[in-house]
Structure formats: structure tokens, C-alpha cells
Amino acid sequence: MRFHHTLLAIALAAIHFSGAAADAPKVAQKATYKVGFAQTESNNPWRLAETKSFQDVAASCGWQVIFTDAGGSAAKQVADIDSLIAQKVDLLVFPPREDKPLIPAVMKAKKAGIPVILVDRDVDHKLAKPGVDYITFIGSDFIDQGRRAAQALVKATGGKANIIELEGSTGASAATDRKKGFDDEIAKNPGMKIVASQSGDFNRDKGRQLAQTLLQAHPEANAVYGHNDEMAVGAITAIEAAGKTPGKDIFVVSIDGQRNALDAIIAGKMVATVQSSPYFGGISCKTAQASAKGEKIPTWVKVEDKIYDITNAAKDIAEGF
Ligand code: AHR
Numbered sequence: 335m336r337f338h339h340t341l342l343a344i345a346l347a348a349i350h351f352s353g354a355a356a357d358a359p360k361v362a363q364k365a366t367y368k369v370g371f372a373q374t375e376s377n378n379p380w381r382l383a384e385t386k387s388f389q390d391v392a393a394s395c396g397w398q399v400i401f402t403d404a405g406g407s408a409a410k411q412v413a414d415i416d417s418l419i420a421q422k423v424d425l426l427v428f429p430p431r432e433d434k435p436l437i438p439a440v441m442k443a444k445k446a447g448i449p450v451i452l453v454d455r456d457v458d459h460k461l462a463k464p465g466v467d468y469i470t471f472i473g474s475d476f477i478d479q480g481r482r483a484a485q486a487l488v489k490a491t492g493g494k495a496n497i498i499e500l501e502g503s504t505g506a507s508a509a510t511d512r513k514k515g516f517d518d519e520i521a522k523n524p525g526m527k528i529v530a531s532q533s534g535d536f537n538r539d540k541g542r543q544l545a546q547t548l549l550q551a552h553p554e555a556n557a558v559y560g561h562n563d564e565m566a567v568g569a570i571t572a573i574e575a576a577g578k579t580p581g582k583d584i585f586v587v588s589i590d591g592q593r594n595a596l597d598a599i600i601a602g603k604m605v606a607t608v609q610s611s612p613y614f615g616g617i618s619c620k621t622a623q624a625s626a627k628g629e630k631i632p633t634w635v636k637v638e639d640k641i642y643d644i645t646n647a648a649k650d651i652a653e654g655f
Contacts, residue, residue, distance in 0.1 A: 437461045452471045537568075562590050
């Protein structure tokens with residue numbers, strides 16, 4: 335519990351203000367709230383930690399939270415949000431699984447006068463705007479995460495690598511931006527080449543299967559970049575199954591800061607993982623309270639991330655989830 339409070343304090347200290355809210359429905363002033371939290375899927379530690387952070391904060395925030403689970407389907411997430419709107423929740427909080435299919439859900443909530451806070455992933459700003467159509471986006475800078483993963487890989491490989499990139503779910507802002515940040519940084523290094531880049535849907539077993547196929551197709555590959563730890567851990571299994579040694583024949587970097595990735599770093603099988611905090615419950619509560627008080631909410635409540643490598647993975651192992 336004390337650990338979670340510490341994390342919350344760190345996250346809150348890391349909030350940056352980068353814009354001003356305008357017309358989006360605001361949170362009403364009430365003693366207690368019925369809040370809808372529409373999760374994308376629950377098949378990995380990151381998602382479970384995110385959901386738990388809302389369960390943990392609910393009572394102290396005066397929230398009665400109705401949880402839904404879209405099981406990895408954007409269409410189901412839209413239907414789940416429709417149902418939460420029909421139940422007349424006071425506030426909707428959700429990570430849009432993909433950046434365009436969830437636009438109708440944001441717009442329907444706005445039309446119903448229900449305030450929306452997007453967490454972790456964002457929607458396409460050409461189609462819906464923070465501050466106008468929803469209160470704000472709370473989350474990491476995914477482009478910067480990709481850039482830092484690339485920098486760690488450049489350092490580990492001495493600037494010479496043939497890279498397999500395992501992308502996240504197609505259309506997810508986390509995947510689009512992590513690819514952009516990484517690819518742009520890699521392009522600055524003439525000795526670094528991305529030999530293959532395909533989606534493994536942020537899923538461990540899909541990541542393992544994809545890595546297996548791509549390692550066979552590209553025997554020259556000596557590096558893997560996973561858009562999340564689950565796929566990177568799957569890739570490590572594939573690398574070992576192919577008779578190669580992760581950390582020696584093939585260098586692996588990824589994003590999240592999961593416990594299994596920190597273990598892999600300590601074991602010398604992974605170079606680094608850029609943190610991507612799943613703990614959105616506390617920041618969402620604070621942001622909703624600020625909205626209820628009529629305070630100006632920034633259009634992006636930015637969460638700062640650290641990086642885990644061999645210098646801190648063992649020391650910070652308790653931060654893994
Ligand atoms: O949107 C954040 C990403 O989604 C996390 O990196 C990943 O593990 C999760 O599924």
C-alpha cells in the first residue's frame with residue numbers, strides 16, 4: 335500500500351501542464367460517483383495492474399466503479415461504453431483500445447453530457463479533441479518511450495544492428511507512437527537497420543510466434559524491439575528455442591517495466607525496458623476532483639517514465655508488476 339502511495343506521489347509530481355480545457359462535459363460536484371471503467375482486455379500483468387489501480391482508489395475517491403472488459407475487441411469496448419452510458423454513469427474513464435474505432439463512444443458520451451477521461455492510450459485528435467470532446471488524456475509520451483528504447487539499443491549494439499520490431503496492436507496510439515519514436519531515432523544511425531516490423535498485438539504468445547517466424551526469415555537479425563514487455567518476453571522464448579542466446583547473439587529492448595522484464599534484465603537476457611506506468615487510478619481521481627472544483631484541466635496530463643537496465647533492475651525490482 336505504502337509502495338502504491340509512493341508511486342502515486344511520483345506520478346503526481348510528474349504531471350505537466352501543456353494546454354487548456356474548453357467545452358468538454360465536466361465532472362459534477364457530488365459526494366459519491368458512479369464511474370464506468372472500460373478496460374480493453376485483461377490477459378496480461380500490465381492490464382491487471384491498471385484495473386487494480388482503479389479498484390484500489392475507488393473507496394477513497396468516493397467512486398462506485400462499474401468495470402467492463404472488452405476482451406481485446408474495440409467493437410466490444412464501444413458496446414461496453416454504450417452500456418455504461420445507458421446506466422447513466424457520472425464519469426467514464428477508459429483506455430481507447432484503438433485510436434479511431436473508439437471515437438463514436440467519446441462522442442456519444444459527450445452528447446449524453448457524461449464527462450470522459452481517457453487514460454493510457456489516446457484517440458485520434460483529428461476526430462476528437464481533449465478539452466473539447468473529452469476532459470483530458472492522462473498518459474505517457476509514447477514517442478519518447480520509443481526513442482529511448484532505440485537509444486538503449488544503439489548503446490548496447492555499438493550502433494550496428496539488424497532489428498526485428500514487434501509492433502503493438504494496430505491502430506493503438508501506444509503502437510503508432512512507439513514505432514515512430516523508435517524508427518525515427520534508429521534512422522539517425524547508419525549502422526542500424528530495421529529488417530522486419532509487424533504487429534504482435536501486444537500479446538506474449540503472438541509476439542513469440544512472430545519472433546519465431548521473423549528470426550527464421552532474417553538469420554542476420556541481432557536485435558529485437560518489442561513495443562511491450564509481454565512480446566519481448568515471448569521473443570526471448572523464441573530466441574532460445576532457435577538455439578541463440580538473448581543478451582549475447584540477440585539484444586532485446588522493450589517498454590513497460592513488468593516484473594518478468596526486470597527479471598530478464600537481471601538474468602542478462604534483456605538490455606532495457608522503458609517504464610510505462612499502469613497506475614492511473616490515483617491520477618484519474620485527482621483529475622476528476624479538479625474538474626469538479628471547476629479547475630482548468632490540461633489537455634494532456636503527462637506521466638514521466640524512467641528506464642530500467644542492469645544498473646537499477648535489481649534495486650527497483652519491487653516496482654515491477
Ligand atoms: O497502452 C499501453 C500498453 O498496452 C502497454 O505497454 C501494454 O503492455 C498494454 O497492453
